[in-house]
Amino acid sequence: LTGSAVANPNPSNFDREYLVPVIIGAVTPQTINMDLDTGSSDLWVFSNSTPGAQATGHVVYQPNTCNASTCAKLLPGETWSIQYSDMSSSSGIVYSDLVTIGGAAVSSQAVEAAQIVSSSFTTDTANSGLLGMAFSSLNTCRPQQQLTWFDNIKASLAAEVWTANLQKGAAGTYNFGYIDSTAYNSNITYTPVSTLRGFWEFTFSGYQLGSSSFVTTDMAAIADTGTTLLLLPSAVVESYWAQVPSAHLEPSLGAYIYPCSATPPNFTFGIGSYRGVVPGSYLAYGPVSSQWCYGGIQSQGSSPFSVFGDVLLKAQFVVFDVGNLRIGYAAK
Numbered sequence: 001l002t003g004s005a006v007a008n009p010n011p012s013n014f015d016r017e018y019l020v021p022v023i024i025g026a027v028t029p030q031t032i033n034m035d036l037d038t039g040s041s042d043l044w045v046f047s048n049s050t051p052g053a054q055a056t057g058h059v060v061y062q063p064n065t066c067n068a069s070t071c072a073k074l075l076p077g078e079t080w081s082i083q084y085s086d087m088s089s090s091s092g093i094v095y096s097d098l099v100t101i102g103g104a105a106v107s108s109q110a111v112e113a114a115q116i117v118s119s120s121f122t123t124d125t126a127n128s129g130l131l132g133m134a135f136s137s138l139n140t141c142r143p144q145q146q147l148t149w150f151d152n153i154k155a156s157l158a159a160e161v162w163t164a165n166l167q168k169g170a171a172g173t174y175n176f177g178y179i180d181s182t183a184y185n186s187n188i189t190y191t192p193v194s195t196l197r198g199f200w201e202f203t204f205s206g207y208q209l210g211s212s213s214f215v216t217t218d219m220a221a222i223a224d225t226g227t228t229l230l231l232l233p234s235a236v237v238e239s240y241w242a243q244v245p246s247a248h249l250e251p252s253l254g255a256y257i258y259p260c261s262a263t264p265p266n267f268t269f270g271i272g273s274y275r276g277v278v279p280g281s282y283l284a285y286g287p288v289s290s291q292w293c294y295g296g297i298q299s300q301g302s303s304p305f306s307v308f309g310d311v312l313l314k315a316q317f318v319v320f321d322v323g324n325l326r327i328g329y330a331a332k
Protein backbone atom coordinates (compact mmCIF):
# COMPACT_ATOMS: atom_id res chain seq x y z
CA LEU A 1 0.00 0.00 0.00
CA THR A 2 1.15 3.55 -0.78
CA GLY A 3 -0.53 6.97 -0.87
CA SER A 4 0.06 10.37 -2.43
CA ALA A 5 -1.70 13.63 -1.55
CA VAL A 6 -1.42 17.21 -2.74
CA ALA A 7 -0.03 19.84 -0.33
CA ASN A 8 -1.70 23.16 -1.15
CA PRO A 9 -0.17 26.36 0.22
CA ASN A 10 -2.77 28.64 1.70
CA PRO A 11 -3.01 31.01 -1.30
CA SER A 12 -3.90 34.18 0.54
CA ASN A 13 -0.95 34.42 2.87
CA PHE A 14 2.56 33.62 1.72
CA ASP A 15 2.61 29.85 2.20
CA ARG A 16 1.75 30.32 5.86
CA GLU A 17 0.53 26.70 5.98
CA TYR A 18 0.09 23.75 3.63
CA LEU A 19 -3.30 22.04 3.43
CA VAL A 20 -4.10 18.44 2.50
CA PRO A 21 -7.55 17.13 1.44
CA VAL A 22 -8.53 14.41 3.95
CA ILE A 23 -11.60 12.21 3.39
CA ILE A 24 -13.39 11.33 6.62
CA GLY A 25 -16.33 8.91 6.91
CA ALA A 26 -17.39 5.77 5.01
CA VAL A 27 -21.18 6.06 4.88
CA THR A 28 -21.17 9.83 4.20
CA PRO A 29 -17.60 10.74 3.17
CA GLN A 30 -16.54 14.38 3.62
CA THR A 31 -13.39 16.01 2.20
CA ILE A 32 -11.84 18.33 4.77
CA ASN A 33 -8.77 20.49 4.08
CA MET A 34 -6.36 20.01 6.97
CA ASP A 35 -2.95 21.35 7.98
CA LEU A 36 -0.51 18.40 8.10
CA ASP A 37 1.53 19.20 11.20
CA THR A 38 4.74 17.36 12.15
CA GLY A 39 4.78 19.50 15.31
CA SER A 40 1.76 17.86 16.96
CA SER A 41 -0.05 14.52 17.13
CA ASP A 42 -3.79 15.19 17.26
CA LEU A 43 -6.08 14.76 14.26
CA TRP A 44 -8.83 17.24 14.99
CA VAL A 45 -11.52 18.88 12.87
CA PHE A 46 -14.15 21.56 13.02
CA SER A 47 -17.38 19.63 13.58
CA ASN A 48 -21.09 19.77 14.24
CA SER A 49 -20.02 20.09 17.90
CA THR A 50 -18.25 23.40 17.18
CA PRO A 51 -20.43 26.44 18.01
CA GLY A 52 -21.69 28.08 14.80
CA ALA A 53 -20.03 31.41 15.57
CA GLN A 54 -16.63 29.67 15.83
CA ALA A 55 -17.18 27.46 12.75
CA THR A 56 -18.34 30.14 10.28
CA GLY A 57 -16.67 29.65 6.89
CA HIS A 58 -15.27 26.20 7.73
CA VAL A 59 -16.18 22.73 6.44
CA VAL A 60 -17.46 20.85 9.50
CA TYR A 61 -17.21 17.11 10.16
CA GLN A 62 -20.64 15.53 10.57
CA PRO A 63 -20.05 12.06 12.07
CA ASN A 64 -22.64 9.54 10.83
CA THR A 65 -23.18 7.44 13.94
CA CYS A 66 -25.47 4.90 12.23
CA ASN A 67 -25.55 1.25 13.35
CA ALA A 68 -23.38 -0.50 10.76
CA SER A 69 -19.73 -1.37 11.47
CA THR A 70 -18.68 1.25 8.87
CA CYS A 71 -20.36 4.10 10.80
CA ALA A 72 -18.63 6.65 13.04
CA LYS A 73 -18.52 5.71 16.71
CA LEU A 74 -18.32 8.16 19.61
CA LEU A 75 -15.54 7.03 22.00
CA PRO A 76 -17.34 7.29 25.36
CA GLY A 77 -15.60 9.48 27.94
CA GLU A 78 -12.72 10.42 25.59
CA THR A 79 -11.77 14.11 25.40
CA TRP A 80 -8.85 16.11 24.05
CA SER A 81 -7.42 19.57 24.68
CA ILE A 82 -4.38 21.12 22.97
CA GLN A 83 -2.29 24.30 23.27
CA TYR A 84 0.02 25.39 20.43
CA SER A 85 3.16 27.51 20.57
CA ASP A 86 1.43 30.38 18.81
CA MET A 87 -0.96 30.52 21.79
CA SER A 88 -3.88 29.05 19.84
CA SER A 89 -5.88 26.17 21.35
CA SER A 90 -8.79 23.77 20.79
CA SER A 91 -10.57 20.96 22.62
CA GLY A 92 -13.46 18.51 22.27
CA ILE A 93 -14.66 14.92 22.04
CA VAL A 94 -13.45 11.90 20.02
CA TYR A 95 -15.00 9.65 17.36
CA SER A 96 -13.58 6.66 15.54
CA ASP A 97 -14.13 6.82 11.77
CA LEU A 98 -12.64 5.98 8.35
CA VAL A 99 -9.87 8.44 7.35
CA THR A 100 -8.41 8.29 3.83
CA ILE A 101 -5.43 10.43 2.72
CA GLY A 102 -4.09 10.19 -0.82
CA GLY A 103 -5.83 6.84 -1.31
CA ALA A 104 -4.53 5.25 1.90
CA ALA A 105 -7.29 4.43 4.39
CA VAL A 106 -7.39 3.81 8.14
CA SER A 107 -10.73 2.30 9.15
CA SER A 108 -10.73 3.16 12.87
CA GLN A 109 -8.91 6.48 13.18
CA ALA A 110 -9.48 8.70 16.23
CA VAL A 111 -11.13 11.81 14.79
CA GLU A 112 -11.13 14.58 17.39
CA ALA A 113 -14.22 16.78 17.00
CA ALA A 114 -13.75 20.34 18.24
CA GLN A 115 -16.21 21.76 20.75
CA ILE A 116 -14.08 24.88 21.25
CA VAL A 117 -11.51 26.54 18.97
CA SER A 118 -9.58 29.76 19.67
CA SER A 119 -10.07 32.82 17.47
CA SER A 120 -7.10 32.34 15.12
CA PHE A 121 -8.60 29.00 14.02
CA THR A 122 -11.97 30.62 13.34
CA THR A 123 -10.40 33.35 11.17
CA ASP A 124 -8.23 30.91 9.15
CA THR A 125 -11.16 29.65 7.06
CA ALA A 126 -8.91 27.72 4.62
CA ASN A 127 -7.95 25.34 7.42
CA SER A 128 -10.65 23.06 8.86
CA GLY A 129 -8.47 20.86 11.02
CA LEU A 130 -5.03 19.62 11.96
CA LEU A 131 -3.46 16.32 10.94
CA GLY A 132 -0.85 15.57 13.58
CA MET A 133 2.21 13.73 12.22
CA ALA A 134 4.59 13.95 15.18
CA PHE A 135 4.89 10.93 17.50
CA SER A 136 1.80 9.55 19.22
CA SER A 137 3.31 10.23 22.67
CA LEU A 138 2.18 13.85 22.16
CA ASN A 139 -1.49 12.96 21.49
CA THR A 140 -3.74 14.76 24.01
CA CYS A 141 -6.69 12.32 24.06
CA ARG A 142 -7.50 11.15 27.59
CA PRO A 143 -8.06 8.83 29.43
CA GLN A 144 -6.99 6.63 26.44
CA GLN A 145 -4.24 8.32 24.35
CA GLN A 146 -4.88 7.78 20.61
CA LEU A 147 -2.55 6.98 17.71
CA THR A 148 -1.74 9.28 14.78
CA TRP A 149 -3.02 8.35 11.35
CA PHE A 150 0.50 7.36 10.32
CA ASP A 151 1.00 5.10 13.35
CA ASN A 152 -2.30 3.40 12.46
CA ILE A 153 -1.43 2.83 8.80
CA LYS A 154 2.36 2.29 8.84
CA ALA A 155 2.27 -1.53 9.13
CA SER A 156 0.13 -1.70 5.97
CA LEU A 157 2.43 0.54 3.93
CA ALA A 158 5.13 -0.77 1.58
CA ALA A 159 7.63 1.02 3.87
CA GLU A 160 7.18 2.85 7.19
CA VAL A 161 8.18 6.15 5.63
CA TRP A 162 6.57 9.27 4.23
CA THR A 163 7.97 12.28 2.41
CA ALA A 164 7.28 16.01 2.16
CA ASN A 165 7.92 17.85 -1.07
CA LEU A 166 6.55 21.34 -0.37
CA GLN A 167 6.86 24.10 -2.97
CA LYS A 168 7.09 27.91 -2.79
CA GLY A 169 3.75 29.32 -3.89
CA ALA A 170 2.69 26.10 -5.64
CA ALA A 171 1.12 22.75 -4.88
CA GLY A 172 3.50 20.16 -3.46
CA THR A 173 3.16 16.51 -2.49
CA TYR A 174 3.05 14.30 0.58
CA ASN A 175 3.79 10.65 -0.30
CA PHE A 176 3.14 7.77 2.07
CA GLY A 177 4.91 4.39 2.04
CA TYR A 178 7.50 5.10 -0.65
CA ILE A 179 10.25 7.47 -1.76
CA ASP A 180 9.81 8.96 -5.25
CA SER A 181 13.37 8.86 -6.60
CA THR A 182 12.47 11.34 -9.37
CA ALA A 183 11.51 14.03 -6.83
CA TYR A 184 15.03 15.01 -5.74
CA ASN A 185 18.36 15.50 -7.50
CA SER A 186 21.04 14.22 -5.15
CA ASN A 187 21.51 11.55 -2.51
CA ILE A 188 19.35 11.72 0.60
CA THR A 189 21.37 12.48 3.74
CA TYR A 190 19.86 10.87 6.84
CA THR A 191 20.39 11.66 10.50
CA PRO A 192 18.90 9.97 13.59
CA VAL A 193 15.73 11.34 15.20
CA SER A 194 15.19 11.53 18.97
CA THR A 195 11.56 10.91 19.96
CA LEU A 196 12.16 11.84 23.62
CA ARG A 197 10.16 15.06 23.25
CA GLY A 198 7.74 13.52 20.75
CA PHE A 199 8.91 15.72 17.87
CA TRP A 200 10.94 14.97 14.73
CA GLU A 201 14.02 16.15 16.63
CA PHE A 202 17.55 15.85 15.21
CA THR A 203 20.99 17.46 15.38
CA PHE A 204 22.28 19.64 12.54
CA SER A 205 26.00 20.24 12.15
CA GLY A 206 26.09 24.00 11.63
CA TYR A 207 25.03 26.83 9.38
CA GLN A 208 26.18 29.49 6.94
CA LEU A 209 24.63 32.94 6.69
CA GLY A 210 24.77 34.31 3.17
CA SER A 211 28.34 34.14 1.87
CA SER A 212 29.96 34.14 5.32
CA SER A 213 31.99 31.06 6.28
CA PHE A 214 30.23 27.92 7.51
CA VAL A 215 29.95 27.75 11.32
CA THR A 216 30.52 24.16 12.48
CA THR A 217 28.55 23.56 15.67
CA ASP A 218 26.06 20.83 16.62
CA MET A 219 22.57 22.27 17.20
CA ALA A 220 19.19 20.74 18.04
CA ALA A 221 16.18 21.28 15.77
CA ILE A 222 12.75 19.90 15.00
CA ALA A 223 11.26 19.58 11.52
CA ASP A 224 7.85 21.22 11.84
CA THR A 225 5.51 21.54 8.84
CA GLY A 226 3.09 23.32 11.18
CA THR A 227 5.42 26.27 11.75
CA THR A 228 5.65 28.78 8.93
CA LEU A 229 9.07 30.22 9.57
CA LEU A 230 12.65 29.16 10.36
CA LEU A 231 13.29 29.76 14.06
CA LEU A 232 16.94 29.89 15.21
CA PRO A 233 18.90 31.04 18.31
CA SER A 234 18.58 34.81 18.72
CA ALA A 235 22.35 35.37 18.31
CA VAL A 236 22.28 33.60 14.94
CA VAL A 237 19.19 35.56 13.90
CA GLU A 238 20.90 38.83 14.86
CA SER A 239 23.96 37.93 12.75
CA TYR A 240 21.75 36.96 9.83
CA TRP A 241 19.74 40.17 9.69
CA ALA A 242 22.91 42.26 10.29
CA GLN A 243 23.69 41.39 6.65
CA VAL A 244 20.61 43.32 5.46
CA PRO A 245 20.89 47.14 5.71
CA SER A 246 18.13 48.66 7.90
CA ALA A 247 16.81 45.25 8.97
CA HIS A 248 15.93 45.38 12.68
CA LEU A 249 13.99 43.75 15.48
CA GLU A 250 10.63 45.53 15.54
CA PRO A 251 9.57 45.58 19.24
CA SER A 252 5.85 45.92 18.47
CA LEU A 253 5.96 42.69 16.42
CA GLY A 254 8.63 40.80 18.37
CA ALA A 255 10.09 39.98 14.98
CA TYR A 256 12.76 41.16 12.53
CA ILE A 257 11.56 43.25 9.60
CA TYR A 258 13.62 44.47 6.64
CA PRO A 259 13.15 46.79 3.66
CA CYS A 260 11.04 44.97 1.05
CA SER A 261 13.45 46.32 -1.60
CA ALA A 262 16.19 44.02 -0.24
CA THR A 263 16.59 40.28 -0.90
CA PRO A 264 17.66 38.46 2.27
CA PRO A 265 20.84 36.33 2.14
CA ASN A 266 20.69 32.56 1.65
CA PHE A 267 20.63 30.29 4.70
CA THR A 268 22.60 27.03 4.55
CA PHE A 269 22.32 24.22 7.11
CA GLY A 270 24.58 21.23 7.55
CA ILE A 271 23.64 17.61 8.16
CA GLY A 272 27.00 15.87 8.47
CA SER A 273 28.76 16.96 5.30
CA TYR A 274 25.50 17.66 3.41
CA ARG A 275 24.74 21.34 2.87
CA GLY A 276 21.07 22.34 2.47
CA VAL A 277 20.55 25.74 0.88
CA VAL A 278 17.49 27.91 1.52
CA PRO A 279 17.44 30.67 -1.13
CA GLY A 280 17.15 34.20 0.28
CA SER A 281 13.95 34.65 -1.70
CA TYR A 282 12.37 31.93 0.48
CA LEU A 283 13.25 33.99 3.57
CA ALA A 284 11.24 37.00 2.41
CA TYR A 285 8.04 36.26 4.29
CA GLY A 286 5.67 39.06 3.34
CA PRO A 287 4.87 42.76 3.74
CA VAL A 288 3.87 44.30 7.06
CA SER A 289 3.58 47.76 5.43
CA SER A 290 4.29 49.41 2.07
CA GLN A 291 8.05 49.26 2.59
CA TRP A 292 8.77 46.84 5.43
CA CYS A 293 8.72 43.06 5.08
CA TYR A 294 8.47 40.32 7.71
CA GLY A 295 11.59 38.15 7.88
CA GLY A 296 11.37 34.40 7.30
CA ILE A 297 14.07 33.79 9.93
CA GLN A 298 13.06 34.66 13.49
CA SER A 299 14.18 33.81 17.01
CA GLN A 300 13.39 30.47 18.63
CA GLY A 301 13.19 32.40 21.93
CA SER A 302 13.57 30.18 24.97
CA SER A 303 12.93 26.96 23.03
CA PRO A 304 15.71 24.35 23.51
CA PHE A 305 15.66 23.57 19.80
CA SER A 306 15.48 25.41 16.50
CA VAL A 307 12.39 24.98 14.32
CA PHE A 308 12.86 24.02 10.67
CA GLY A 309 9.51 25.34 9.49
CA ASP A 310 7.97 25.64 6.05
CA VAL A 311 10.34 28.33 4.73
CA LEU A 312 13.18 25.80 5.00
CA LEU A 313 11.29 22.58 4.33
CA LYS A 314 9.91 23.85 1.00
CA ALA A 315 13.51 24.15 -0.26
CA GLN A 316 14.17 20.46 0.37
CA PHE A 317 12.87 16.96 -0.27
CA VAL A 318 12.32 15.63 3.27
CA VAL A 319 12.01 11.96 4.29
CA PHE A 320 10.27 11.17 7.57
CA ASP A 321 11.53 7.61 8.16
CA VAL A 322 9.42 6.25 11.01
CA GLY A 323 10.67 2.68 10.59
CA ASN A 324 14.32 3.65 11.10
CA LEU A 325 13.70 6.71 13.35
CA ARG A 326 15.66 9.01 11.09
CA ILE A 327 15.01 12.08 8.94
CA GLY A 328 16.46 12.63 5.48
CA TYR A 329 17.13 15.74 3.42
CA ALA A 330 17.92 16.11 -0.28
CA ALA A 331 18.23 19.02 -2.68
CA LYS A 332 15.61 19.14 -5.46
Ligand SMILES: CC[C@H](C)[C@H](NC(=O)C[C@H](O)[C@H](CC1CCCCC1)NC(=O)CCNC(=O)[C@H](Cc1ccccc1)NC(=O)N1CCC(N)CC1)C(=O)NCc1cnc(C)nc1N
Pocket: 016, 017, 035, 037, 038, 039, 040, 041, 082, 083, 084, 085, 086, 087, 088, 138, 139, 140, 224, 225, 226, 227, 228, 229, 253, 254, 255, 285, 294, 298, 299
Ligand atom coordinates in the same frame (compact mmCIF):
# COMPACT_ATOMS: atom_id res chain seq x y z
C1 LIG B 1 0.65 18.75 22.09
C2 LIG B 1 1.03 20.14 21.80
C3 LIG B 1 1.87 20.30 20.56
C4 LIG B 1 3.11 19.43 20.69
C5 LIG B 1 2.21 21.77 20.28
N1 LIG B 1 2.88 21.91 18.99
C6 LIG B 1 3.08 23.15 18.48
O1 LIG B 1 2.69 24.16 19.01
C7 LIG B 1 3.81 23.24 17.16
C8 LIG B 1 2.84 23.04 16.03
O2 LIG B 1 3.54 22.75 14.84
C9 LIG B 1 1.93 24.27 15.80
C10 LIG B 1 0.88 23.94 14.73
C11 LIG B 1 0.08 25.17 14.30
C12 LIG B 1 -0.92 25.58 15.38
C13 LIG B 1 -1.76 26.77 14.95
C14 LIG B 1 -2.48 26.48 13.64
C15 LIG B 1 -1.51 26.05 12.55
C16 LIG B 1 -0.65 24.88 12.99
N2 LIG B 1 2.77 25.39 15.30
C17 LIG B 1 2.72 26.60 15.95
O3 LIG B 1 2.12 26.81 16.96
C18 LIG B 1 3.45 27.72 15.25
C19 LIG B 1 2.41 28.15 14.20
N3 LIG B 1 2.40 29.53 14.02
C20 LIG B 1 3.24 30.06 13.16
O4 LIG B 1 4.12 29.47 12.56
C21 LIG B 1 3.08 31.55 12.99
C22 LIG B 1 2.54 31.89 11.63
C23 LIG B 1 2.90 33.30 11.32
C24 LIG B 1 3.81 33.54 10.32
C25 LIG B 1 4.14 34.83 9.99
C26 LIG B 1 3.57 35.91 10.69
C27 LIG B 1 2.70 35.64 11.74
C28 LIG B 1 2.37 34.33 12.05
N4 LIG B 1 4.41 32.11 13.23
C29 LIG B 1 4.57 32.76 14.35
O5 LIG B 1 3.74 32.81 15.20
N5 LIG B 1 5.76 33.45 14.33
C30 LIG B 1 5.75 34.84 14.05
C31 LIG B 1 6.17 35.52 15.33
C32 LIG B 1 7.63 35.09 15.63
N6 LIG B 1 8.06 35.76 16.89
C33 LIG B 1 7.66 33.59 15.82
C34 LIG B 1 7.06 32.90 14.57
C35 LIG B 1 3.13 22.30 21.39
O6 LIG B 1 4.33 22.26 21.28
N7 LIG B 1 2.48 22.79 22.44
C36 LIG B 1 3.19 23.20 23.64
C37 LIG B 1 3.03 24.65 23.90
C38 LIG B 1 1.94 25.16 24.53
N8 LIG B 1 1.78 26.48 24.80
C39 LIG B 1 2.74 27.34 24.33
C40 LIG B 1 2.59 28.80 24.61
N9 LIG B 1 3.88 26.93 23.66
C41 LIG B 1 3.96 25.57 23.41
N10 LIG B 1 4.99 25.12 22.68
